[in-house]
Amino acid sequence: MIPFNKPYLTGKEGHYIYQAVLSGKISGDGVFTKKCHQWFEETYGFKKVLLTTSCTDALEMAALLIDIQPGDEVIMPSYTFVSTSNAFVLRGAKIVFAESRADHPGMDENSIEALITSKTKAIVPVHYAGVACDMDIIMDLAAKHNLFVVEDAAQAIDAYFTGKDGVKKPLGSIGHLAAFSFHETKNIMSGEGGLLAINDERFINRAEIIREKGTNRSAFFRGEVDKYNWVDLGSSFLPSDIIAAFLFAQLENLSEIQSRRKEVWNRYNLNLKPLEEKGKLKLPTLPSFASNNAHMFYILLPDLDTRTGLISHLKDKGVLSVFHYLSLHKSAFYEEKHDGRALLKSDYYTDTLLRLPLFFELSNEQVDMISNEISSFFN
Ligand SMILES: *Cc1c(COP(=O)(O)O)cnc(C)c1O
Numbered sequence: 001m002i003p004f005n006k007p008y009l010t011g012k013e014g015h016y017i018y019q020a021v022l023s024g025k026i027s028g029d030g031v032f033t034k035k036c037h038q039w040f041e042e043t044y045g046f047k048k049v050l051l052t053t054s055c056t057d058a059l060e061m062a063a064l065l066i067d068i069q070p071g072d073e074v075i076m077p078s079y080t081f082v083s084t085s086n087a088f089v090l091r092g093a094k095i096v097f098a099e100s101r102a103d104h105p106g107m108d109e110n111s112i113e114a115l116i117t118s119k120t121k122a123i124v125p126v127h128y129a130g131v132a133c134d135m136d137i138i139m140d141l142a143a144k145h146n147l148f149v150v151e152d153a154a155q156a157i158d159a160y161f162t163g164k165d166g167v168k169k170p171l172g173s174i175g176h177l178a179a180f181s182f183h184e185t186k187n188i189m190s191g192e193g194g195l196l197a198i199n200d201e202r203f204i205n206r207a208e209i210i211r212e213k214g215t216n217r218s219a220f221f222r223g224e225v226d227k228y229n230w231v232d233l234g235s236s237f238l239p240s241d242i243i244a245a246f247l248f249a250q251l252e253n254l255s256e257i258q259s260r261r262k263e264v265w266n267r268y269n270l271n272l273k274p275l276e277e278k279g280k281l282k283l284p285t286l287p288s289f290a291s292n293n294a295h296m297f298y299i300l301l302p303d304l305d306t307r308t309g310l311i312s313h314l315k316d317k318g319v320l321s322v323f324h325y326l327s328l329h330k331s332a333f334y335e336e337k338h339d340g341r342a343l344l345k346s347d348y349y350t351d352t353l354l355r356l357p358l359f360f361e362l363s364n365e366q367v368d369m370i371s372n373e374i375s376s377f378f379n
Pocket of ligand 1: 054056057084126152193
């Protein structure tokens with residue numbers, strides 16, 4: 001069976017974990033956590049980063065940082081993972097779901113302004129498949145209406161946005177805050193893991209406090225305060241240094257990992273082109289302002305029945321392909337809280353999007369075999 005995902009080990013993970021253990025300090029913010037922080041700040045120019053135990057936690061920290069209060073409204077796509085939404089609902093926010101783009105599952109930036117009210121506090125763009133949302137439109141709206149922008153960059157490591165000014169910026173460096181995931185299904189992983197990137201300096205001090213159970217422990221260890229005290233809300237959002245040791249081995253191999261993933265992505269895209277030309281399926285499109293980080297290779301089928309048939313055909317041939325999100329506005333938990341607007345494009349991706357296996361060790365022969373099986377399904 002060809003799995004949908006297979007976590008790739010670079011070979012150094014065990015060695016670094018052993019080093020972390022030998023260092024004698026394996027709780028949070030040890031040697032490897034600092035190495036990871038430095039790597040992100042130097043590689044992507046984020047003002048400040050903090051490793052977290054998951055992207056979900058980083059999003060929850062963001063909701064605390066922007067001080068979401070009951071009744072505040074937060075705009076985000078419906079076609080996303082539950083954590084994007086949960087983090088804000090936990091603080092009492094009302095989620096206002098936006099439509100997806102016609103050419104991409106990411107949120108339709110032009111539909112956002114009509115959703116803004118006097119209660120709107122934040123916009124949460126999700127860079128689906130590592131493909132940038134139009135951050136020029138989103139940041140302009142945020143400035144005009146005095147809103148915060150929290151990027152859900154869970155899938156977006158090594159992905160970029162090129163704005164009107166022609167400058168290519170890493171995703172996660174544009175919003176006030178951004179959250180990344182290192183879950184084992186992401187390009188760079190540590191089993192479970194995440195990162196909060198802080199681009200607005202006003203949030204730095206409080207972020208450290210929130211991450212350390214609401215205490216000023218970080219400042220205390222730097223010798224900046226002489227008492228370690230409970231000063232704010234918080235939780236335990238920091239990972240053990242063992243997780244950071246694993247992650248650092250992956251970060252060191254980012255370019256190797258990324259170049260293989262891109263080869264796989266491009267091979268699928270080339271192999272399946274003839275089927276797109278015959279109108280059997282649609283291949284992913286990238287808006288001109290977005291780069292491709294090869295997080296995901298998906299195809300769009302004409303309808304739900306075709307997708308169900310293709311999934312079972314591939315399964316019979318030993319290939320696991322998987323669909324993705326059920327739109328959150330139709331979820332068991334949120335449907336009755338949703339304001340009732342139809343979100344037809346979001347529903348369209350719910351029904352027709354299919355993800356193909358994509359991982360470092362997937363061979364060219366396997367990509368060709370999977371592509372051929374998709375062709376034979378249509379013939
Ligand atoms: C993976 C993912 C998350 C959650 O990441 P965890 O690290 O598992 O908490 C959130 N949002 C999106 C868009 C994701 O793809």
